[in-house]
Amino acid sequence: MTLRIFLLILVSVTISALAQVALKRGMAGPIVQRALDGDDLMQKLVAVSLSPMVFLGLALYAMGAVVWLLVLARIDVSQAYPFVGIGFLITLGFGVLVLGEAVTLARVIGIVFVGIGIIFLSRS
Numbered sequence: 001m002t003l004r005i006f007l008l009i010l011v012s013v014t015i016s017a018l019a020q021v022a023l024k025r026g027m028a029g030p031i032v033q034r035a036l037d038g039d040d041l042m043q044k045l046v047a048v049s050l051s052p053m054v055f056l057g058l059a060l061y062a063m064g065a066v067v068w069l070l071v072l073a074r075i076d077v078s079q080a081y082p083f084v085g086i087g088f089l090i091t092l093g094f095g096v097l098v099l100g101e102a103v104t105l106a107r108v109i110g111i112v113f114v115g116i117g118i119i120f121l122s123r124s
Helices: 003-028 030-037 041-049 052-072 077-097 105-123
Strands: none
Touching: 003 030, 003 052, 003 077, 030 041, 041 052, 052 077, 077 105
């Protein structure tokens, strides 16, 4: 795997992690939360679909998918896909830095295992 392919994978996974943060922010917004507390399904769908952060999250996912397609055009999916696990590391970092989420020992241990798994898979 070339450095360029690895960087494309990293860009794709990072964009997807940013999409998660945007979606979380959008779903945590007051308008969406009020709509989710109600019983009207249409009101819920409208509130979610009109949330700028939800829209941004979905747009970021689309961008990440386009970059991922560039990766898959160049290497086998079985070689590329294990690196998606890096997204767990990046998403945890964004969750802590952007959303103020807590880092627990269980999360750290889980991330370490994911990292070890990525190393084993990438070398096989």
